[in-house]
Amino acid sequence: MSKIIKTLLATFTLAILANFSYADDNYYDQALKKFDKKNYDEAKFLLERNIVFNPKDAKSYLYLAKIFKEKENKKEEEKNLNTTLLLDPSNEDATLRLMDIAVENSNYSEVKELSEKFVKICKSLCK
Template sequence: MNSVLAENTFFDKGKIKYDKKKYEESKFLFQRSIVFNPKDQNSYLYLAKIYNYEENKEEEEKNINTVLLLDPKNEEANYLLIEIELKKSNYSKVKELTENFSKICDKLCDKKTAILESLKNLEPKNES
């Protein structure tokens, strides 16, 4: 019980700092939350967002993949991974992720249209 309480406290405090754009402080708190609960997908998700802000693509992707390992249907993490793959112009991966995203989207379904438009722009020209 004690470690769950501590983990929730670190996450909650981290979220407050994150909302105030105090990313260094929130990063530390999310990392502490993970120490107490290594399966805290929300902390990994927020760490990914912080790494995105810091333009640390490697750490961002690593944290998103951890979220998806813990919860393959995490809608926001799936969307963030699609954005990463779009930036890499990885057509086949974006197509695969978009098909999965269509099955799980709930709150972010409106983003699917934008993803599909981006996918059209990436479509390989000489595949027929």
């Protein structure tokens, strides 16, 4: 009897984990589709749901930053870009966007620091 209960419990646990894994990909993919259609509010909601299930997904934070850029919310844009770089320090797009913000804010010491970092990590955007 206990073997049956253990087997059922293990099966149930695996089913739940598989469902969460599918939901993560599904939320992110749906968010990208909404973002491409410029439906930023729904994309933001889906990205935030994806972050709940996968808090270390740097791509979700990067797209949230892009949404906040479109909505002209510099504070949230910068916060999400910094989170992206915290999770993925070699993210070229986030580094470049932070450099743009630093230039707008006339923070040239930060621009210099980020540009030195950018030269080291740049692979796809520098070709």
